[in-house]
Amino acid sequence: MQLSLNKFPSVLASLGAVLLAGAAAASPVYSITEITPPGPWFTGIAINDSGQVVGNGPVEPNGPTHALLYSRGKVTDLGMLPGANVSVVTGINRKGQVVGYSGVEETPNSGSYSMLRAFLYTNGSMQDLGTLGGTYAYAEAINDDGVVVGSAYTASDDCAQAFVYRNGVMSPVGTCQTTLRAFLLNKRGNIAGITPRDSNGRFHTFFSKNGSSVIDIGCLDSVPNSGNCYTEPAAISDNGHITGFSRNSTGGNRPYLYQNGVMRDLGSLGGNNGSGLAVNASGTVTGYSTIANGYDHAFVYKKGVMRDLDPTGIADISFGTNINNEGDIFGFGLTFEPFEFFAFIYTEGRMRKLGELISRRSPLKGVVQLSYVNKITENGYILATGTNTLTGLETSYILKAKDDQD
Numbered sequence: 001m002q003l004s005l006n007k008f009p010s011v012l013a014s015l016g017a018v019l020l021a022g023a024a025a026a027s028p029v030y031s032i033t034e035i036t037p038p039g040p041w042f043t044g045i046a047i048n049d050s051g052q053v054v055g056n057g058p059v060e061p062n063g064p065t066h067a068l069l070y071s072r073g074k075v076t077d078l079g080m081l082p083g084a085n086v087s088v089v090t091g092i093n094r095k096g097q098v099v100g101y102s103g104v105e106e107t108p109n110s111g112s113y114s115m116l117r118a119f120l121y122t123n124g125s126m127q128d129l130g131t132l133g134g135t136y137a138y139a140e141a142i143n144d145d146g147v148v149v150g151s152a153y154t155a156s157d158d159c160a161q162a163f164v165y166r167n168g169v170m171s172p173v174g175t176c177q178t179t180l181r182a183f184l185l186n187k188r189g190n191i192a193g194i195t196p197r198d199s200n201g202r203f204h205t206f207f208s209k210n211g212s213s214v215i216d217i218g219c220l221d222s223v224p225n226s227g228n229c230y231t232e233p234a235a236i237s238d239n240g241h242i243t244g245f246s247r248n249s250t251g252g253n254r255p256y257l258y259q260n261g262v263m264r265d266l267g268s269l270g271g272n273n274g275s276g277l278a279v280n281a282s283g284t285v286t287g288y289s290t291i292a293n294g295y296d297h298a299f300v301y302k303k304g305v306m307r308d309l310d311p312t313g314i315a316d317i318s319f320g321t322n323i324n325n326e327g328d329i330f331g332f333g334l335t336f337e338p339f340e341f342f343a344f345i346y347t348e349g350r351m352r353k354l355g356e357l358i359s360r361r362s363p364l365k366g367v368v369q370l371s372y373v374n375k376i377t378e379n380g381y382i383l384a385t386g387t388n389t390l391t392g393l394e395t396s397y398i399l400k401a402k403d404d405q406d
Contacts, residue, residue, distance in 0.1 A: 027347070030399040032358050032368065034388065035070050037395055038077065039063060044070075044396030046092045047375050047383040051398055054089040054098050064108055067100050067121070070396075078121050081128050087119070094144045097122045101138035101150075118150050120165070130170050132163060139165070140183040149173070149182035149191050149211075162193050164211035174214035179206050184236040192233045192242050202230035207242060207258070217258050220246040220265050231256070231263075234287070235278045243276030243285045255287050257301065266301045269308050276301070277331075278323045286320030286329045298331050300346070309346045314353075320346070322376045330354070330373040330382065341371040343384050354384065359402060364388075368397060 035042055039058035047053045053070040059077055067078040067087040080087040081102040089100035103116035118129040118139035131137040134153025142148045148165035154176065162173035162182035173179050173191060180203075182193035191211055195204040208214045221228040230247035242258040248265065252272030257264045257279065268274055271290025279285045285301040291308070298309040298320035310318050315333025322330040329346040343354040355370045370386040374396070382399040 027350075027352055027357055028345070028401045029359050029404070030354070030357050030382070031402055032362050032364050033398040034364060034368070034393075035075065035396045035398065036393075038068070038075055039066075041393075042068065042075070042395045044374050044383045044385065045089055047377060047381050047398065048092050048096065049094050049377050049379050049381070050096070051381050051400070052092060052096055053383055053396060053398060054092045054100075055396055056088050062108075064105065067098070067102070069096075069098060069121075070398075071096070079126055081117055081119055081126060083115070084117075087126075090138075090140050090150075091142045093142045093146065095122075095146070097142060097146055099139035099142045099148050099150075102126070103136075118148070118152065118165070118170075120146075120148060129165050132161065132170065132172055134158075134160075136160070137163070137170075140181070141185040143185050143187055143189065145187075145189070147185065147189055149185045149193075151181040151193075159196075162191070162206075164191060166211075171211065173208055173211045174206065178214045178216070179208075182208075184233055184242070186236050186238045186240065188238065188240065190236060190240045192236045194232060198229070200229070202247070203232055204229065205231045205233045205242065205244065205258075207240075209240075217242065218263055220248040220254055220256060220263065234276055237279045237281050237283065239281045239283070241279045241281075241283045241285075243279040243287065245275035248272075255285065255289060255299075255301070257283060257285055259283060267306045269297055269299060269306065274299070277319065277321050278329075280323045280325045280327070282325065282327075284323060284327055286323045286331070288319045298329070298333075298346070298351075300327075300329060302327075310351050314351055315342070315344075318344070318351075322373055324376055324378055330376055332372045340369075343370040343373045343386070354382070354399070355386075358399075364397075370397065 042057040044055040064086045067089040069076045084102040086105045087102035098121040103113045106112045116136045118137040120127045132152040133155035134157040137152035139150040152163045159176035161176045162179035180196045184192040189210045191208040219229040219231045228247045233244040245253040246256045255266040255274045255276040269289040270292035274289030276285045277287040288296040298318040318333035320329045320331040358365045368386045370384045372385040374383040380401045387394045
């Protein structure tokens, strides 16, 4: 007897649907590249769509911090501004333009400077962006149009305020009374940061569409002069959503989403503290919230609902630090027994340790312990921190999803 599958079109359709669903749900497989630093360590800060990484580290044992660029398998020392003894990177854009600050650190690794200037590194040259009249300035972000934001002191170093650098000119954002630092910038040129402390010693969050006007986005505690009005931003999306934390009327820090002039309390996983840490173009937020036992758990907030990314407890503590426009979430977790930090990806409703998804063909499979995801790109690059268990080297790693599934 012969069986004709043509007689069972519904069975074939169902089988095909199951196979396609299984393929779609398959966990990604990643290639991995280790960044070998010129000195004893390297801390990656940002990555662009070409896989270029900027980071900081010494170029010799016990040496000062240098701004470093990794590109095409090579680490380049970006140098320092004239007269400086330290340089630090904070960002890179798609064109490979790098921003940061360079200055004179009075005592090595002290963070105390007698001179500090913002820089833009482009076409092999480091440029001093100037100040708003004072001695100090530092750049904190750059977008693909080459717009730079940061903070600078005014004349006589009387106060610090946010700046925007555009078309070769540094301009103040707001006033000394309305802005302090600008450290969030999206593709549209929207800017966010913090205001000076209010009379109760609290920071607020400011938002500016393009640097010409500034608004204080408010806080979750609407009681005037209660002392609880405290808001800090952590991320801005390309559509202008802002997330971070805001103090509520009970004194807890709650994750918020600010959109179209409205600040929304995202709720909690059972506790009274948390923060949004990343937001995508659709307004989906990830971050952390305390659960009933007081531990922090990573969450996703989407369509008005907050969900725990790890309800079964793969980690004792976890934080969602990055999210792409597809809704994939990256972050890190911590287990107490055994004590372990690990980087994770949350996709298709499941949290996985990122190290488990390294290609079996890689010589670093089973060798590298990935502990933290620093940054991601929309075209699939991941910048992570980890340790090579064979050499003991703690450095940054570049991961990229592979087309095949190993």
